[in-house]
Amino acid sequence: MEFKDYYASMGVPRDATAEQIKQAYRKLARKYHPDVSKEPDAEQRFKEVGEAYEVLRDPQKRAAYDQLGSGPKPGEEFRPPPDWASGFEFRGPAGGDEGFAFEGDPSEFFESLFGRAGFGAAAGARPHRRPDRGEDHHARVVIDLEATLEGATRALTLRVPAMGDDGRPHLRDRTLNVRIPKGIQAGQHIRLAGQGDKPQGEGKPGDLFLEVQFAPHRLYRPEGRDLHLDLPVAPWEVALGATVAVPTPAGSVELKVPAGSKAGSRLRLRGRGLPSEPPGDLYATLQIVLPPSDSEQAREAYRAFSAAVPFNPRAALGA
């Protein structure tokens, strides 16, 4: 098992005061909070910081952790000493004004030291349970855009904590076949009634809520119910006007490009976005693409054009 240096995770010295630890936590939590952060490894770092804070904020856990010293030498396996934590009494999650921060599982290291009972949401964030219903579950799923276009069925794999034979919770994979509702948008939720936890006693099971995100698509960028597409056009198509073929989820359509259109102009195809209720629109953003000048014929045509049409694209710069 890997030893975790909680002081290093939080970037504080081993003799940091409780106030310093709290300040470090606040700063790191803002930096790495997965809902706010743009850091690529935000989620992982946030978990590490949350776990470190869970230990270092609690005087008893911290004192017990400090007894381990700075851990084994690099590469050595860590094992809790046999007399680990004798004389300490852990009372489950430390209360407090804020923090912690975590919907996942503690590391193996944390669990070996404090058990799972020591882990969990702090006071105030303690889940408020309904007695007559099992708990609802939430998960985020990434699906391909085609699934929402067609209302297709997809096998989704979720990681869920479940009680193992040894009486301890483990993560296990749970795969569900889910019909993706046609026209569902990113950020929306699918509710699967009765797919949450079973209740403790009598009553109905909870529901499973899936928050939908789309994997990047080759052509379309979804925005709510609308789709955006970059549409390459030749210079003469925008200069003279043209009718061009545009791909849409429901098949290719003809789009009229008005004469004199500019690069970056957006043309709207009403009702050609996601098949939601009402359907979204498809926006095609014009991108002018120059023909390559890789043949003598093409170069000759460019020369003829520049001779025929005097044009200084930098006139407005005044140079």
Next chain:
Amino acid sequence: MAIADTPVLIGKIVEEELRLTLDELSGVCSVERRRIVELVEHGLFDAQNAGDQRFGGDSLRRARLALRLQRDLGVNAAGASLVIELLERIAALEARLR
């Protein structure tokens, strides 16, 4: 891409097909009713119908986000509402840049 021999689950789009009551919304978020009421008071989302307090499905995403921010960052309901408004403005601006 579905697995054979396994039933297909058919769900509803929360945002469009469901209207949640205050009890349902607080139940789904696993918090007491007053925490949701507090978010409504800060204008994070509206009850669609003042009489029996039905919440549109998008309230679920915003409520869960606000509660996470409150829990993890120690901000209050006003702070969480501000963060969410700013995040949405950033997202809108970024979408325009693409």
